[in-house]
Amino acid sequence: MDSAGQADINLNSPNKGQLPDFMIDVPVGPGVAAQTPAVEQGLTEAEEEELRTELAKVEEEIITLRQVLSAKERHCGELKRRLGLSALGELKQNLSKSWHDVQVSNAYVKTSEKLGEWNEKVTQSDLYKKTQETLSQAGQKTSAALSTMGSAISRKLGDMRTTSMRNVNERLQDFPQPYCRRGRGFGELCHLQVI
Numbered sequence: 374m375d376s377a378g379q380a381d382i383n384l385n386s387p388n389k390g391q392l393p394d395f396m397i398d399v400p401v402g403p404g405v406a407a408q409t410p411a412v413e414q415g416l417t418e419a420e421e422e423e424l425r426t427e428l429a430k431v432e433e434e435i436i437t438l439r440q441v442l443s444a445k446e447r448h449c450g451e452l453k454r455r456l457g458l459s460a461l462g463e464l465k466q467n468l469s470k471s472w473h474d475v476q477v478s479n480a481y482v483k484t485s486e487k488l489g490e491w492n493e494k495v496t497q498s499d500l501y502k503k504t505q506e507t508l509s510q511a512g513q514k515t516s517a518a519l520s521t522m523g524s525a526i527s528r529k530l531g532d533m534r535t536t537s538m539r540n541v542n543e544r545l546q547d548f549p550q551p552y553c554r555r556g557r558g559f560g561e562l563c564h565l566q567v568i
Contacts, residue, residue: 475481
């Protein structure tokens with residue numbers, strides 16, 4: 374509702390279908406005009422009858438407009454369905470448009486400029502540079518430590534593999550040669566070499 378007390382007729386408004394404050398107690402049904410007593414004093418019967426007739430016409434128009442709006446909304450929904458437009462697609466489009474509107478707004482532009490200035494000041498400060506250097510050195514030391522640890526783990530796994538292969542080879546050497554050669558594939562296992 375605007376400042377003059379007029380109803381918000383924007384069909385996309387969240388207040389769509391709500392009556393303005395000054396009309397909350399006004400009945401909106403056919404035949405109600407004949408039942409409502411005259412509020413203003415000093416109306417002649419002719420004026421009152423004229424107002425009642427006008428009210429009945431307005432109420433009729435409201436009902437007709439609601440029916441037309443309902444039919445238009447159904448038709449719009451059918452067209453969107455046939456075009457493959459979904460509520461999610463519309464939501465994405467609305468969010469995208471809203472985000473664009475925010476980005477071009479004066480408040481957003483001024484805030485971005487101010488944050489850019491602050492960023493420039495912070496990155497040029499001595500404290501920032503010292504912190505950046507310290508973090509860079511810490512990162513390099515951590516990387517070197519992890520690399521050393523990875524090499525040690527890799528070496529240990531290699532030693533374990535070599536030890537395991539030796540143990541398998543030694544155990545297979547304990548089998549008598551004739552027994553090893555009898556089984557299919559066992560001959561290969563009996564002559565494994567330690568790497």
